[in-house]
Amino acid sequence: MRLVTWNVNSIRTRLDRVLAFLDRSQADVLAIQETKCRDDQFPAAAFEAAGYEVAHFGLSQWNGVAIVSRVGLTDVATQFPGQPGFAKTIIEDGPDPLLDVVPPVEARAIGATCGGVRVWSLYVPHGRGLGDPHYTYKLAWLEALRTSAQDWARAGDAVALMGDWNVIPLDTDVYDAADFAGKTHVSPPERAAFDAFGEAGYTELTRAFLPEEHTYTYWDYQQLAFPRNKGLRIDFCWASPALAGRAAGAAIDRDERKGKGASDHVPVIVDLAG
DNA sequence: ATGGTAGCTGTGCTA
Secondary structure (H helix, E strand, O other): OEEEEEEOOOHHHHHHHHHHHHHHHOOOEEEEEOOOOOHHHOOHHHHHHOOOEEEEEOOOOOOOEEEEEOOOOEEEEOOOOOOOOOOHHHHHHOOOOOOOOOOOOOOOEEEEEEOOEEEEEEEOOOOOOOOOHHHHHHHHHHHHHHHHHHHHHHOOOOEEEEEEOOOOOOHHHEOOHHHHOOOOOOOHHHHHHHHHHHHOOOEEHHHHHOOOOOOOOEEOOHHHOOOOOOEEOOEEEEEOHHHHOOEEEEEEOHHHHOOOOOOOEOOEEEEEOO
């Protein structure tokens, strides 16, 4: 079974490329991030015509996550237990005592069971800056996800946590670590929050099969980052113990970054035995 | 040199 994760940076703009990729790669399950649309705007019919079932969660033009599968798609969840929400004014000023406001959960996680695997499509908050409320939110979001992931692992579930993690785990996962000093994605708390999935018993499958340094999954649109190969490795698949033993390979479809109309991220592929 | 590019809607936000 072939699982893929891909931040497409707008599903409506990228639909032809995504459908061509599904045909070319013969992906069984595709976890999509940054659909940038509401549920009523998601082009579900096009995927269904290609033989895939669809689950999408989008609330606005921001974020948006989906899972499409041709090996079954059941038990859809649009947030994980304990997933924190975000609202800038609430985090900066605290909940409004008169309104008793709770920050709304964003469209950054969707889970579904596909071919016996519990697949999550995850779009981890960016963080924006080390002193930004969004950075605090990012760390809380990752910690809550790890707590849930640990519960799933202890239950013996076969879980794939796939997505755009917005963390650069190693200095060799970025074109120039010095360029990122003092920025998000490389700070020790972010790296610790990412590594905590390993401590919870999970295995990052792309690292296991693609250990070569300076292997990237994202290149900024600006300043000719792709021709200059100034990329980042930020898209990953953490597998629970029950799933990791079935892993048979991984690949990064770097060529998908080429040409006009590419997403700034490329598909990240994991193959399972059976 | 505080720029640059892309995608959503916008008189800007987010990445």
